[in-house]
Amino acid sequence: MEVVAALAGAPNVGKSTLFNMLVGERRHVGNWPGKTVEKYEGELEHHGVKIRIVDLPGTYSLGAISEEEVIAREYIVREKPDVVVVVVSAIELERTLYLAVQVLELYDRVVVAVNKMDAARKRGIHINESKLSKLLGAPVVPISAINKEGLHRLVETVLDVAQGKIHASKLRLDYDGLPYYARSLERMLVGCSSLKGYPPEWAAMRLLEGDPAMERALREEGCTALLDALEEARRRAEKELGAPPELIAVSARYEFIEKVVSSVVEKSGVAKPEFTESLDHVLLHPTLGPIVSALIIFTMLLVIFTINTGFPLNILLDAAGLHGLASLLEESSLAGLLGAAFQAISDAIAAWLASLGTPSFIVELVADGVVTGVGSVLSFLPLIFLVFIAFSVLEDSGIMARFAVLGHGFAEKIGLTGKALLPMLLGLGCNVPAVLGTRILESDEEKLLASLLAPLIPCQARLVVILVFASAFFSNPVLQALLVASIYLYAGLLVVVLSLVFRRLLLGGYQPPEIIIELPPYHKPSLRVVWWYAWDHTVHFLKKAGTLILVLSIIVWLLTAYGPAGPVANVEESYAALLGHLLTPVTAAMGLPDWRIALAFEAGFVAKEGLVETIVLVTGIGDPVSAVRSLGLTVPQVVSFLIAMSTYTPCVATLAAFYEENRRLRYVAFLVGYELAVAFFSAVLAYHVLSIFF
Amino acid sequence: MPEEYMEGLVTLSSAPPGSIVRVVRVDVRGRGPYRRLLELGVYPGATLRVVSNSLGPVIVEKNGARLAIGRRHASRILVEVLGYWAK
Numbered sequence: 001m002e003v004v005a006a007l008a009g010a011p012n013v014g015k016s017t018l019f020n021m022l023v024g025e026r027r028h029v030g031n032w033p034g035k036t037v038e039k040y041e042g043e044l045e046h047h048g049v050k051i052r053i054v055d056l057p058g059t060y061s062l063g064a065i066s067e068e069e070v071i072a073r074e075y076i077v078r079e080k081p082d083v084v085v086v087v088v089s090a091i092e093l094e095r096t097l098y099l100a101v102q103v104l105e106l107y108d109r110v111v112v113a114v115n116k117m118d119a120a121r122k123r124g125i126h127i128n129e130s131k132l133s134k135l136l137g138a139p140v141v142p143i144s145a146i147n148k149e150g151l152h153r154l155v156e157t158v159l160d161v162a163q164g165k166i167h168a169s170k171l172r173l174d175y176d177g178l179p180y181y182a183r184s185l186e187r188m189l190v191g192c193s194s195l196k197g198y199p200p201e202w203a204a205m206r207l208l209e210g211d212p213a214m215e216r217a218l219r220e221e222g223c224t225a226l227l228d229a230l231e232e233a234r235r236r237a238e239k240e241l242g243a244p245p246e247l248i249a250v251s252a253r254y255e256f257i258e259k260v261v262s263s264v265v266e267k268s269g270v271a272k273p274e275f276t277e278s279l280d281h282v283l284l285h286p287t288l289g290p291i292v293s294a295l296i297i298f299t300m301l302l303v304i305f306t307i308n309t310g311f312p313l314n315i316l317l318d319a320a321g322l323h324g325l326a327s328l329l330e331e332s333s334l335a336g337l338l339g340a341a342f343q344a345i346s347d348a349i350a351a352w353l354a355s356l357g358t359p360s361f362i363v364e365l366v367a368d369g370v371v372t373g374v375g376s377v378l379s380f381l382p383l384i385f386l387v388f389i390a391f392s393v394l395e396d397s398g399i400m401a402r403f404a405v406l407g408h409g410f411a412e413k414i415g416l417t418g419k420a421l422l423p424m425l426l427g428l429g430c431n432v433p434a435v436l437g438t439r440i441l442e443s444d445e446e447k448l449l450a451s452l453l454a455p456l457i458p459c460q461a462r463l464v465v466i467l468v469f470a471s472a473f474f475s476n477p478v479l480q481a482l483l484v485a486s487i488y489l490y491a492g493l494l495v496v497v498l499s500l501v502f503r504r505l506l507l508g509g510y511q512p513p514e515i516i517i518e519l520p521p522y523h524k525p526s527l528r529v530v531w532w533y534a535w536d537h538t539v540h541f542l543k544k545a546g547t548l549i550l551v552l553s554i555i556v557w558l559l560t561a562y563g564p565a566g567p568v569a570n571v572e573e574s575y576a577a578l579l580g581h582l583l584t585p586v587t588a589a590m591g592l593p594d595w596r597i598a599l600a601f602e603a604g605f606v607a608k609e610g611l612v613e614t615i616v617l618v619t620g621i622g623d624p625v626s627a628v629r630s631l632g633l634t635v636p637q638v639v640s641f642l643i644a645m646s647t648y649t650p651c652v653a654t655l656a657a658f659y660e661e662n663r664r665l666r667y668v669a670f671l672v673g674y675e676l677a678v679a680f681f682s683a684v685l686a687y688h689v690l691s692i693f694f
Numbered sequence: 695m696p697e698e699y700m701e702g703l704v705t706l707s708s709a710p711p712g713s714i715v716r717v718v719r720v721d722v723r724g725r726g727p728y729r730r731l732l733e734l735g736v737y738p739g740a741t742l743r744v745v746s747n748s749l750g751p752v753i754v755e756k757n758g759a760r761l762a763i764g765r766r767h768a769s770r771i772l773v774e775v776l777g778y779w780a781k
Contacts, residue, residue: 061733065726092759095735210725247720250732251739261757276760286748405762409750514764515751516730521758 002050003162004079008072008103009087010096011058012398012520014115016040018087018145019055020532022155029540032057032071036439036447036661040536046155054081060095060518062102063206064213066442073213076107077197082162085111085154090120090127090142091521093265097257100136104171106202110138111157111168118144119523126266135260138168146526175205175252177241181233182208185226192223208233209246276398276521283402293403297425300394304386304429305460309335311467334382342375361567368561373553376607377546380432380653381538383460387426387433388534394422396525396533401517408515415499417441417512420450424495427457431650432541435657445510449502451661452671453495455650458488461608462646468612472628473638487642494647494678545656552652553606560603560617571618576602590680591640591687594631601644607651636690640683648679704775706754707768711747715773716740722770734761736771743779 009015020027023042032039040055056075057068064070076084086103088096093114100112114127133140139157143150160166186204189195194217195203207214207230218227237245283289306313310330317326330336350367354360394400400422408418416424423437434454441447458466466487470480503510559576561567568574580599587598596618603610612624621627633641649672650658659668709715717740722728735756736742742754751762763771 060730063729063733065729092757094757095759098733098735210729212725246725246729247732247737250729251737254735254737254740280745280753280760284746284753286750401762405751405753408764514727514766515762516727516734516764516767517751517762518734519753519760519762521760 002052003083003159004052004054004081005083005085005158005162006054006056006075006079006081007085007087008056008076008099009058010060010089010099012518013058013087013089013092013096014145015055015058015087016533017526017529018113018115018143018151019053020529021145021148021151023053027536029536035067035071036663037068037071038439044155046159049159051155051158059099061099062106063209064211070213073106076103081109083109083111083158085113085158087113087115090114090116090125091123093127094254094257094261095518097260098253101171101173101253101257104136104138104168105173106170106199108168108170109161111154111161112136112138112140113150113154114140114142115145117142117149118147119521124267128264128266132260132264135264137171139166146529173252173256176248178205178208178237178245178248178252181237181245185230185233188226188229192218192221192226194218194221194223205249208237209249210234279522280402280519283399284405289402289406293406296394296399297403297422300390301426301429304383304390307334308383308386308460309333309464311460311464334386335379338375338378338382342371342378346371346375364561364567365558369554369557372557373550376553376610377542377549379607379609380430380549381542383430384432384541384653385534385538387429388537389530390429391422391426391433391437392530392533393525396523396529398520398522401519404515404517405519412512414453414496415503415510415512416446416450417515419515419517420446424450424454424457427454427459429460431455431457431459431654432657433537435654435661436537436541438661443513445507446512448662448667449499449507449510451658452502452667452674453499455654455658455671455675456491456494456498456647458491458646459608461651465608465611465645466642468624468628469638469642472625473633473635483639483642486639487646490643490682491646494682498674498678541657541660544660545653548656549606549652556603556606556610571599586680590644590683591637591691592633592644592683596631597641601648604645605649605652607653608645611645635694636687639690640687643686644679644683647675647682649675702774703772705769706744706752706763706771706773707747707765709744709747709752709773709775710778711744712779713744714776714779715742715744716776717742717771718774719772720770721772722767727767731763731767731771735759736761736763741776742773 007015007019019040019042023044026044027040027042030039031037037057042053044051044053054075056072059066059069059072062069062073064073084103084107086100088100104110114129120127127142129140129142139161141150141154141157143154157166161168182204185207186200189200189203195214203214215227234245241248282292302312305311310333314326314329317329331340346367349371350363353363353366403422404418406418407421411418411421420438420441423434426437427434431454434457435451438447438450438454441450466484470483474480474483559579560571560574563573563575563578565573571577576599577595579602580595583598584593584595587593596615599618600611600614603614612628615631616622616624616627619627619630621630655668655672658671703718706715717736717738719738720728720731720736722731740756742756745753745755745760751764752768753760753762
């Protein structure tokens with residue numbers, strides 16, 4: 001027999017931690033059918049019984065205001081899981097019980113897990129579980145998911161409820177005069193099939209409270225009589241009871257919750273001056289806050305960059321005369337290790353195939369095309385993984401919510417909410433997590449806007465290209481820094497201007513909504529949770545986008561290895577070069593008539609790292625800086641190239657991420673199209689304006 | 695909201711930091727945000743502590759749970775100042 005248990009809970013109650021602790025490695029991530037919201041499922045076995053755990057999206061209520069709430073509610077009503085485990089937080093019992101109350105009103109096979117008992121104990125908060133269980137009418141299990149405390153008992157209780165050994169009962173609250181108005185609606189509901197499956201009494205109350213999802217369903221079905229009656233009932237209830245029905249309903253729930261909390265929670269000892277209090281003092285300070293936040297993000301990016309490629313620490317070490325240490329750092333960075341590993345694998349396979357007498361073009365196809373293709377898929381992963389780690393640390397610790405509050409004022413000016421700011425900033429590391437990170441945003445408009453703008457932000461790969469060009473053509477470090485800074489500033493300017501344009505022309509004058517953000521208490525991020533989060537997202541991305549990136553890398557390799565005359569020894573005779581020549585009229589308008597640069601742009605489509613590699617390949621000069629210098633570009637040409645490079649089409653991986661988030665090919669086409677246009681015109685302008693001075 | 699101004703009441707956006715306030719009215723526009731605020735515990739009769747109120751969103755605390763409310767919303771929430779929080 002298999003038992004299905006759904007996990008429900010408000011954001012920040014530690015539900016994902018519980019999920020991961022319960023199922024360990026036996027979990028997989030996907031999407032809810034037809035949605036961009038992630039669906040986590042996993043399995044565990046307990047005394048020979050298989051339990052499938054479905055992690056519902058974190059929601060504050062079942063009120064159908066957001067997509068997540070609709071998903072959670074529909075799942076409970078339509079799939080009827082054997083048990084719903086509602087996770088609440090012992091340190092924020094009042095707020096997190098709200099969802100539990102709603103679930104208990106809807107469903108009778110419920111277990112309430114009170115999480116974060118360890119933190120509660122430290123703060124001298126005691127919870128009388130048997131009393132809580134009695135008041136809620138459902139079994140209550142105190143747990144500490146992070147310490148694996150109480151999990152055994154939780155699973156036993158889940159099985160007891162599933163097997164009918166423990167009976168929970170639906171919760172019935174006193175809604176003042178509301179049920180009177182709901183009853184007339186309830187009778188009419190029988191004739192409307194779209195809400196079948198919902199308990200009629202429950203559905204009638206929700207409708208009275210106002211429920212966009214249910215109303216939409218009724219409208220689509222053509223149940224206008226009920227909708228008219230509903231409007232009338234709402235109007236009458238508001239007039240006769242003196243308050244809107246939703247206010248009466250929410251107040252009744254909180255009244256109940258307050259009564260419960262005051263009778264089950266006992267506080268002892270003196271609460272220490274809280275950490276949250278003092279850290280919020282700094283982080284939410286109007287002047288100190290932004291400075292500290294900027295420092296945190298900057299430091300994180302530096303650490304990510306250094307682990308990934310060794311830069312910028314390697315340059316500092318080099319400058320300090322520690323050349324050995326600098327190159328050691330580069331070699332032991334993730335990108336260095338991966339590169340070396342794939343070179344070794346490619347060489348070994350080539351040697352092995354050659355020893356079998358395989359024709360040389362097959363050897364090359366496998367060793368250079370396929371293995372290098374796999375390598376280029378994998379070369380994305382360290383950066384994506386590291387940025388996800390940063391994301392997860394910031395989110396899990398509660399810092400992210402503070403960033404959102406702090407940055408909201410600024411984000412509003414570019415048409416986004418504060419929540420969008422962190423994904424965008426992490427785009428400085430890698431655009432893939434930045435685009436995937438926009439899923440935390442609430443409205444579809446904002447998701448689209450943020451994911452269209454995020455690819456404009458120069459990632460680390462582009463930074464490396466910029467630095468190579470800066471050091472190839474400028475010897476003065478001040479000028480180098482000025483060049484780098486101006487490319488970044490230009491990207492920032494584009495974000496501001498294009499946000500305005502998109503909102504006007506694309507999103508019908510969209511304005512960012514006002515924020516209501518919960519600020520969870522700070523806590524030390526759990527390494528396991530952080531690891532799981534980053535690992536799951538990276539693997540999920542690899543599964544979705546890996547094939548696409550691999551195929552495109554192989555195509556690009558084929559283009560460079562083959563020409564009209566078959567396999568070519570020299571890239572100059574390849575299809576890629578031919579295409580490069582075809583593209584030169586376009587690049588020439590940007591002041592870059594060299595076909596090798598057009599070729600580099602082609603390679604940059606797969607990965608921006610490929611730009612410099614291609615130049616190394618076609619010039620035959622091993623050192624990137626010397627290779628680039630041999631192109632003999634003038635100042636206007638360098639600037640034109642760098643502006644075009646940092647704004648033209650996002651790499652394949654970013655496009656795959658963008659498609660994953662927005663699910664519409666025409667949006668992907670629009671993203672590529674607008675970026676190409678912006679890159680072209682910016683570069684043309686930059687070239688001609690600078691040509692006046694140089 | 696000036697026409698509905700009542701004696702002794704202020705908007706949440708002008709409640710001083712450190713004050714303990716009781717929510718009197720929530721007039722926030724839009725059903726979504728209105729419901730969200732209620733569900734997160736900002737409903738008439740609820741007692742909140744104003745943690746900070748300077749340039750950005752107003753930050754309030756209710757039984758240890760903190761919430762940041764955008765200024766436009768906060769200016770449509772009417773509160774009564776009950777007293778000040780002593781550290």
